[in-house]
Amino acid sequence: MSLKYDSAQFLTSAAKFSQCPTDTGAEVAFAGRSNAGKSSALNALTRNSKLARTSKTPGRTQLLNFFTLSSDEHRLVDLPGYGYAKVNRNMKQDWEEHIGEYLAERLSLRGLVLVMDIRHPMTEFDQMIIDWAVETEMPLLALLTKADKLKRGPAKSTWLKVRNQLQTRAPWLDAQMFSALKKDGVSDLTRWLDGQLLEEIPPTDQP
Template sequence: MTTSRISYNSARFLISAAKLHQCPQDSGAEVAFAGRSNAGKSSAINALTNNSKLARTSKTPGRTQLINFFELSQPGCKLVDLPGYGYAKVPVAMKQHWQKHLDEYLQKRQCLQGVVLVMDIRHPMKEFDRMMVDWCRESQMPLHILLTKADKLKKGPAQSTQLKLRKELRQELGDLVSVQTFSALKRAGIEQLQARLDGWMLGEPEVETEADPG
């Protein structure tokens, strides 16, 4: 059993920002969670931190419009919950606003060590996901794909989806990308995710291992 060096259970809300200049000081190390609305991003963050109320979950996808920062036990380390969209029934102008500030954050935030891209394992690589993969490739940003809701599939199909996506993305991003299955409901894949985040924020890269889809 692997023990994380960072206590994710101690994560606490720090600040919300609508624009880059409202973000905390650009220092230390942070990892951003991105995902299309309804992919299970908030549930994944809550499972990771063992706090069901940390990241807002809503029956109205896309309600979170701000960049939310969470402080961790390790000094200077933070988790970042980026706005989810792509499914949200909101005005085009609002989506463009999110897009602009998300872009600005990803391009200019110096302490960003990696991106966790959350996808529903039943519906991977939608338009928003492709945009994020392309951005990570162009900027050489480490990317970890979290295939959520793995409990909705049997183990064989879940593992098949994981391996297929990993093979495809490795051809584009090489060792910059890793892929795992995850289930917030069954709390499966949390240790593997913690190991990846530890590696990024503490500067100790992890070797990707197979995960039980749960």
């Protein structure tokens, strides 16, 4: 069984944890720095260029956005971007408070996609999220976006390096290359998501 990701529809937005929808079913959240390509990745996954907002001004979206897949029991969650230099200290504190509460308390959260620009992976923010995933045994996929910006050799080298770093930390951490522009990696991403939202499916190594 595979979920139909092109059926994704906007459900609701939450400015804080108490405004999140009913905590039932299963959901996977997408996190990442504001300029890592998170919205573009979600749009490529769902084949809907308007599903998640993309902006020339990173850090604009400050809400948790929930999307349903066929039914309310399976959801994708777009977490606010983090780490953009122009986001002020109060916004950063709000992010840590509200997103931290979501990550710690949300019972239906089954996995996390950590979006990283393949040219600038494993930032301080990324390490913070990875540490949390190790501590809580939460399945995490590092999605190395903008792979089309590098030649095949350097892109593969970066992927292998990041993947090895993650899997030395915990077996439930993995990484894959992704290009929203070329739609590369979409099928591998859907397999991983199905594994978290439905049942465990062994990941397919990229060539």
